[in-house]
Amino acid sequence: MNFGEKLFQLRKEKGLSQEALAEQLQTSRQAVSKWENGQGYPETEKLLTIGSIFNVSMDYLLKKESERGPEVEQGYYVSREMAEAHFTYVNSMGRSLAISLSLFLLGLVPYFLFKGSPEILALMIAGIAAAGSIFFIKAMTTKGAENYEIISTRELTFDPGFKAEITDRFESVRTRLISFLMLGVVLAGTGFVTLVLEENDVTNGALAVYYPVITIMSAAGVFILARVIAAFTAYDLLINHEKNSQKRKEKSAKKLRRKWKEWI
Numbered sequence: 001m002n003f004g005e006k007l008f009q010l011r012k013e014k015g016l017s018q019e020a021l022a023e024q025l026q027t028s029r030q031a032v033s034k035w036e037n038g039q040g041y042p043e044t045e046k047l048l049t050i051g052s053i054f055n056v057s058m059d060y061l062l063k064k065e066s067e068r069g070p071e072v073e074q075g076y077y078v079s080r081e082m083a084e085a086h087f088t089y090v091n092s093m094g095r096s097l098a099i100s101l102s103l104f105l106l107g108l109v110p111y112f113l114f115k116g117s118p119e120i121l122a123l124m125i126a127g128i129a130a131a132g133s134i135f136f137i138k139a140m141t142t143k144g145a146e147n148y149e150i151i152s153t154r155e156l157t158f159d160p161g162f163k164a165e166i167t168d169r170f171e172s173v174r175t176r177l178i179s180f181l182m183l184g185v186v187l188a189g190t191g192f193v194t195l196v197l198e199e200n201d202v203t204n205g206a207l208a209v210y211y212p213v214i215t216i217m218s219a220a221g222v223f224i225l226a227r228v229i230a231a232f233t234a235y236d237l238l239i240n241h242e243k244n245s246q247k248r249k250e251k252s253a254k255k256l257r258r259k260w261k262e263w264i
Contacts, residue, residue: 003061004038010054011036024146025049026081045159048077052157076154078238080162086147087234094230098223100134103127105191105219112211156241163239170235181228187221190214 001009011021011032018032025032025046034040042050051058078086107127114120194207194214207214237244 002038003041004036006061007032007050008036010050010056014054021053024053026079026085045077045079045081048157049079049082052076076150076156078151078156078158080159082147082151083158083162083166083238086151086238089145089148090230090234090237091227094227094233096134097230098226100132101226102219102223103130103134104132105215105222108215109212112215151237151241152244156238166235166238170239173231177228177231180224181232184221184224184228187217188225190221191218 011018016024018029018036022029022032025042027042027046031042035042041047047058047061051061104127107124110120111124191214194211198207
């Protein structure tokens with residue numbers, strides 16, 4: 001069999017449509033169709049990704065006489081396009097979560113300003129519902145969930161030097177991210193500290209008049225924290241994938257031991 005015939009067979013065995021495979025490869029359905037019809041080959045990065053998706057070697061894909069076998073190189077190959085799509089997806093989800101949480105807190109402001117009004121209470125509930133809806137809708141419609149699932153659950157491999165490039169990029173923004181993280185903690189923590197002081201009658205209600213302003217500050221802090229944590233997560237899943245993979249294995253082993261104890 002030639003490459004196109006092998007690709008067609010592998011795709012059918014895995015139950016993937018041309019559109020589904022094209023989405024994983026960050027290409028078009030027409031390109032996959034041409035490859036399967038023997039009208040050319042994908043570029044090297046996409047060949048490696050195909051090998052990872054179907055767990056076959058490059059020899060099997062490219063050599064007619066080669067037998068099918070597992071990919072020599074361990075891990076799922078992450079191309080530059082896949083990594084960039086991962087960053088876009090995680091940052092988009094972080095932005096949606098930040099907006100949702102901020103709207104939830106800002107919905108409390110009218111309650112503090114006009115406490116006791118049924119209309120304001122209804123408006124606050126509507127704001128909270130809108131906050132939850134934004135994140136849910138965004139989670140359901142944002143493309144890239146497949147890449148995130150692969151990167152967060154599989155062992156990974158990269159082009160030589162590409163991981164170092166990602167690490168350098170992270171180091172260039174790390175200080176700024178930490179600064180925003182500290183700012184977010186201070187702003188969000190303001191509301192928590194105020195609540196603790198009021199609940200313990202330390203301020204004797206003196207801070208109650210400032211609740212609207214304090215709530216706005218907390219909302220801003222939560223927004224910043226959600227965005228920064230998303231950025232850290234996006235980089236961490238790629239840079240520390242070996243450590244994360246080891247943690248997943250240890251967690252699976254603990255879970256298996258617990259089940260074994262239950263069985264015996």
